Amino acid sequence: MNLRDRLRGLLVRLYARRVEGHLDHDQVPKHIGVIMDGNRRWAKAAGSTPAQGHQAGAAKIEEFLGWCSETDVEVVTLWLLSTDNFDRPAEELVPLLGIIEDTVRALAADGRWRVHHVGTPDILPEGMQGILKEAEEATAHRDGILVNVAIGYGGRQEIADAVRSMVLDAGDKGQSIEELADAVSVDLIGEHLYTKAQPDPDLVIRTSGEQRLSGFMLWQTAHSEYYFCEVFWPAFRKVDFLRAMRDYAARHRRFGG
Numbered sequence: 001m002n003l004r005d006r007l008r009g010l011l012v013r014l015y016a017r018r019v020e021g022h023l024d025h026d027q028v029p030k031h032i033g034v035i036m037d038g039n040r041r042w043a044k045a046a047g048s049t050p051a052q053g054h055q056a057g058a059a060k061i062e063e064f065l066g067w068c069s070e071t072d073v074e075v076v077t078l079w080l081l082s083t084d085n086f087d088r089p090a091e092e093l094v095p096l097l098g099i100i101e102d103t104v105r106a107l108a109a110d111g112r113w114r115v116h117h118v119g120t121p122d123i124l125p126e127g128m129q130g131i132l133k134e135a136e137e138a139t140a141h142r143d144g145i146l147v148n149v150a151i152g153y154g155g156r157q158e159i160a161d162a163v164r165s166m167v168l169d170a171g172d173k174g175q176s177i178e179e180l181a182d183a184v185s186v187d188l189i190g191e192h193l194y195t196k197a198q199p200d201p202d203l204v205i206r207t208s209g210e211q212r213l214s215g216f217m218l219w220q221t222a223h224s225e226y227y228f229c230e231v232f233w234p235a236f237r238k239v240d241f242l243r244a245m246r247d248y249a250a251r252h253r254r255f256g257g
Contacts, residue, residue: 027249029202031075032068033224035216036060038208038232045232051095056234058103065113067241068145075146075198077118079216083154086123101131104149108135112144118194119153120161148195155218162192162219195220203248205241207233225251 036057043053061078068076080100086093107115115135124132132151166188170180190196200220204213209230213221227244229236 033201033204035206036233042232077148155215165192
């Protein structure tokens with residue numbers, strides 16, 4: 001690393017400390033959703049393979065969760081794999097699935113986080129389903145941040161699964177279609193989402209410069225604040241995180257008003 005790069009790094013760290021020093025912890029989001037975008041573009045720019053980009057993105061997760069734990073965040077939802085990602089070529093998808101499995105194992109082994117899967121398990125390989133179940137069971141007793149790993153996740157699919165679960169539940173209780181129709185409410189649907197009993201995201205961060213949700217938590221983000229960051233996910237820094245937190249704290253949330 002040359003002198004110019006060292007000076008730039010020092011200035012960034014000093015700036016991050018300044019931003020952190022002015023951060024109001026009373027205005028910290030309790031639930032952050034993260035669309036970790038840009039792994040492949042980061043890899044292309046670095047002359048690396050897509051698998052190396054995904055590996056770099058996975059390595060960023062522990063760092064990110066550490067920043068969250070320093071600022072009193074309680075729930076983090078990480079979008080690791082969408083339902084659409086299964087359309088990718090096998091030469092990219094297979095290594096990606098392996099990286100995700102290793103990531104889940106690492107989160108469970110860390111000792112600080114509670115791991116919860118959000119997504120459709122049926123479309124996942126059996127081995128991954130077993131890893132997710134083991135991670136949830138092994139971390140259920142912990143008091144740290146609840147980390148939702150969104151794997152095989154799609155917002156529309158989640159709502160469809162919630163409606164299906166609600167109908168099946170009504171059938172188990174012997175309710176008629178008319179009784180179910182009368183009982184349907186926003187709260188009832190919420191009880192059948194993947195994130196039931198959790199607070200909705202206060203803040204959604206998307207990296208890579210794309211300014212859309214792409215189906216991420218369509219139901220839960222109705223009143224969320226959004227922060228779009230130009231940097232690719234593997235290059236996301238603490239100063240970028242602190243800027244997102246500062247931006248959130250400065251907003252006046254109207255909850256649809």
